[in-house]
Amino acid sequence: MAPRLKFLKVEDFRSIRGPAGVSLDAPAVLIHGPNGTGKTSLLSSIELALTGSVPSLARLDRDYMAYLPHKLAKNGLGRVSIQAEGVGSKTEASLEINGQAIVGSALLDGDQSRFYLERCYLAQVTLGRLLEIYEHQDNRDTASPLTRFVKEMLGLDALDSLIDGLHAAGDVRRFRESAPHFWAARADAPMLERGVDEATEIEQACRDEMIKTENDLRELLGPQFVADGPIDIEALRAVVKSDIEERETKLADLARIRRDLAAAKAQLLEASTSEEEGERIAAEQVSSATRDAFARWRSVAGQQLEVLLRSIQKKFTDVVSVDVSPATAHAKALAIVSSALSRAQTALTNDDEIIRSLSGAQVSVQQGQGRLKLIDEQLADAGGANRALAEALATISSHIENEICPVCSRNFAEISEEQLASHVSEEVARLVAVAGRVEALVRDRATTAAAVVATQRQEADLFARRLPNDRRDAILLELADLTEWMNALDSLADAASNGGRLWEEAKQAAERLSVLRSRISSISGLRAELVSYGQRLSLQPFPADVPLEEIVDEILTQVQYRSAQEAKSGDQGDRALRLLDKLEVNQRELDNATIDLATAFEDERRTTALRQESERRIAVAKGLLAQAQAVRADEARRVFNKELNAVWRDLFIRLAPDEAFVPAFALPSIPGRAVEAVLETHYRSGGKGGNPRAMLSAGNLNTAALTLFLGLHLSVSPALPWLVLDDPVQSMDDVHIAQFAALLRTLKQHGRQIIIAVHDRQLFDYLTLELSPTYNGDRLITIELGRDSDGMTTAPWSLMSFRPDRAIAA
Structure with a gap:
């Protein structure tokens, strides 16, 4: 069963107001009506019902759907339905239009819809576009009417839009303006790599410095303090401090033993002489007199000095009381207070200097970081400029012979009065200058970054050496106390000196008397004391016949040796604490450098990944562009082939038998350009003709357009x-x-269903006569469109069947 349109119903669609139904069940259907009564609207309704859209209107107005319902339609809805046979399983389709969407499914499938739009339906607006073909000077222009017609006929608009959109993928230089971030990423890649290298060098330098400090610490303390593996700084610092305190305790104990030994040695020397009884009595009298004099001094001036010394003893336990010796106690207190005052002043002075240096270092770091930021901004502003581009332009300049660009073939004189060669030379010079500045900025940045790192290390060292705020406050308070004590000690200097003299006289008299009284008993108890010292020092027991002088000398030698050893170990402990402070600074610097390195790696990785993804997408776009161009070329060759030219030639000659020229299509193949159909004229006797505008008359131009569609x-x-x-x-x-008309009659006889809309009454009557039924089964439907008094559309239709001519038969 041959496909045939059967019946059409339209309601409130475009210029058709109200419902209208017409039969299409005939080989030929003629539609007539004055302008504005809905002839084109009726044909557009057929297009909508069959394909589900109205491409003939969509090409003119993208918002055409808003105007499909009649402006006076009920509820703003338009309706179209059509009946047909022989087009598949569906025989009817109904669609509803609300001004925003088309609801319903079309009668034809995708391939059938495309065939109908390309080769079955010639809208009036499309025929009008065909008449523009010969009015354009360059039919090969992609914006020419011919090209637009080809796109409309073949549905190449979307494909051409895809090709135009993918044009930039053909050359990455086209992304300089459309995708500046991609271009900048390509240009910044070397800078990011250098940043990673610099961060790696800094991180390795910090790591090497930390390893050196750890090795120095292990060499100094030995494996008994520092085991293999990571060093716990705080735990090791606590161990070292504990060891230092223990050694200070041992040194103090050794110092007491050394003083006792010195006294024992002096006692042995004095024991070698003997005194008479009269000397003892005289010594007792002198001792009593000097003791009374000292007591009188102590009750007055000595009381003030004793109160002052007790106050100082709360801070410094080494300060002795007046019982030892007023002068000695005063001198010792004065030395201790003076030394502490000097240390406090020195500590504050040093801390002030450290604070000033730290402030200067912080300013230097901020200035350096500001300098780095400025350099980075200047590098960013100069992004994309490089010597390689300048060399490429210099190479291209050797191919410039006139004002035609050897790259894009455009005439440079159209956009500038400057010569193309001069313009390229100036651009090469500019790029070389910018590239040189970028290299200078990169060197400057490396130098500045190294200076900032060195200053940051100095800043960290100064910060570690700076006094904590609470410690500084304590020193300030201590300085005030020390100053007051110094003033009080200075005011009591004379009294202390007098008391010291009296104390010394009483002491000497008492000692003299004590020596005389206990010389024999003291010598007998000295050996036991020396033996106990030897046991405390883990020495071998001394034989009983060894003189006491030799025992004292032996023990004193051991004490001096061990004191020297403990003092040396104490110095190692102090150095260990300094190395631990340095190691702590090294650890912070390494942590910061590791973070900077990770950031640099991440920036490079992210930028590289984005650039690779962009390049992958560009490659995909290139492939898609090539495929789209191939599909477009195949589509053009599929339609505009030799068979089409042959059919077009026969149809044109049939309608214009006296015309000396016939139109034809050609598909010139130009490398690098899309395959575009172009129109030519040929002599009927053979050979190409001249310009089509000069070859064909206006009537034959319309004939050419119409026969092209047929x-x-x-x-x-x-x-x-x-x-x-x-x-x-x-x-x-x-x-x-x-x-x-004869051609239409022939087409009808060969199974074509013809639907034609005309507005000229005489032409309508003529075609009605020419297409009237000529054999049994042949039909003709005529439709007269109009409007009633209310403006509603009227569409009466008439069916003509074949009737034999009885008069001639008779």
């Missing part, structure tokens, strides 16, 4: 044997119209 329809197997034409005979004379 050729598109007839050059392939008729999937849909329908021809729907909207007022096709424009600028034709009677002869051409007669030839066209």
